Amino acid sequence: MDRRTFVQASCLGSAILFLDGLDPKALGDVTLPEPPPIEIVHGLRSTKSRLGMPGLFPGRVVEVSDSNSIVRNRVSQAVVRVMVERGMKELTGEHSVAAAWAKFVEPSDIVGIKINPSGAPACCSSPEIVREIINGVQRAGVPAGNIVIYDRYEYEIDIGSYQALLPPGVRVVGIQDGLVDAGYDANVYCQATFFGEWENRSYMASIVAHSLTKIINLPTMKDHSASGVTGCLKNLGYGTFNNVARSHRSPYSFTDPLIGVMCSVEPLRSKAVLHIMDGLRQVWHGGPLTQVQDFIYQAGILYFGTDPVAIDTVELEAIEKKRHEQGAPSLWAHDADSITSNSQEFYNDPKRNLFYRRPGHIASAGKLGLGVADLKRIDHGRIPLG
């Protein structure tokens, strides 16, 4: 029984998933602890969708760039509109924008747009892209009232001012208000004890388990102190389940394999049909929360795909390259001297980190069948617009 089948077999019951630590390019001689078993429990009867990850276009990534999309840190709505339309048509092979969006959503859908507001205001999912996604979804016939922009923490959404900036009629939902872990389904969870924590379960958001029928994922493009990078997979997995910070305690992290495991849980896996990565701004150090502009690169790039593993693999390569250019250590480096518990030191020095990063979570997700993690097998198309 392979792992993908194993996860599928757990749909109506419980199973224990074992994954070994996968850091194929781990550097340094630090021995990292093996992850504990992760139990997935859910009693939902969900039908697997052919649109679910890795979706209609496994292994395909469309990169659209335009240097005019972000000028002096301001995002151009007009340029982003052209980029989104071009990217969607290129990904789907459709000639019209409406037809491209109709590949993924239909008028009766309740469409969730999973933003990433953590790191707001310096680097978060751009409201300008959210507006274009809403526009595209509406062109496919979905009414505004069926569109939900959501994330875990409402106060982070508030810092990004999404509520005020988005079109009327769409709902903006914070799953929890920062104090109370309401809004989660007690019957769907991932259970594992990483560091002896008393609460060892992470529950799936009810909005994902029950309300939404489709999810469009809008991650940002950042390094991450624990997981190496945060992209499609982490935005989706750690934004859907609660109590996820327990997976990393300095200096160790079990984000690999937990991120991929969470993304594999139904119905999340089937509902996440499209991923558009916001690479207008790219954080190469200090992610996910940094506000230090020195480490935020205004690249003006968007990535489109249905395969989150492929997009994250491309992201990982890009962030790694940028770090190399800037003289920062590899995301794969496991150097004991780099570890600090001083967050200010971490935020201001690219050579320091809070954890041994685990970018291998992307390959682990690939092993779970969520997509293609091998760069050589990824069809990476590039469309420079300006």
Place this chain on the structure above:
Amino acid sequence: MPESSKTYEPSRVETDWPTLLYDTSRTGGQGIRGAKAPEHVRWHVRMGSSVRSAPVLRAGVLYVTSMAGSLHAIDVEKGRQNWQFQAAGHIHSTPSLSGQKVLFGCDSGKVYAVDCNSGKSLWETSAVAEVWTSPVIRDGVAFFGSADTRVYAVDVDTGRKQWTQELGGRVYSTASVGKLHVYVGCGDGKVYCLDVSSGKTVWSTATGNGIDSSPAVAGDAVLIGSEDFFFYTLDANTGSVRWKYETGLGISSSPAVYEDLAVVGSKDGFLYALEIQSGRLRWKVRVSDVVTAPPVMGSGVVCIQSGGTEAFDIGTGSLVWRAGLGGAVQSAPVLTADAIYVATNDGEVYALE
């Protein structure tokens, strides 16, 4: 002729703080002699849920709304709750006081008037979508905006709608209301001037992105920030841009006004003091965190909740004191001669003295 938007209700005593930033001119308690460095916590009360609005104060009672949908009336002497009123949804709206009523909106779209003494509902009215704005009361009328894109004017005694005006986007900006005009920002990026008696648009001025900030009116100038990174000063009569000042990121903080100075925070983490007449920067200072809350003026200091609560010298911008309480988002402290009242994102309310 431009009108002053200052409204002082006759029953108010010096320590009253009846609406967001003290009065509809957003003067923020500039005449109050207190605002000294707090030395200890007199009391603190747990709300049981995050507080995302600013408290208001009248006659020794602090009114606080919470994300659990509750309005709390707290006796400031004892630090004990007098009563609690449960609304139909989360509350982001800062309450406003008028006579013996406390008004606020909630995420269900309802706006409530609750009796200050008993905590009983007096009336309620509804918008179509959430009301995060604070009702602003002038001459017996309460004005508020909603995410349904409308601005509403309702009778403060009955809740009966007098007019509604549809704008081009969501309204999360709390209005500033003068004798003749209502000024408000909108998610469509425009600043609107509406006729106070009919709601008809007198003028509108576009900025470069949506507006989450609430305007202040100083003389014949309307002051407001935009998510386009600029802070604007508009002519209150015509809407023409007199000057705009560029910050490093979007502005959702609302300005506070002190004599010839407007102080506003930006999401770039700086607090800016700008001369209203010229737009000249008098000082700017980095604060602890991102600024989305409005600053509040005390005697000689400007207070801001950003990470903690910090007070800066109004003349120079130098740090006077800091209390590690508060957090960012929309809350703002209430300053009195005796104490500072702070509500936090973690759901605590503190009386500092």
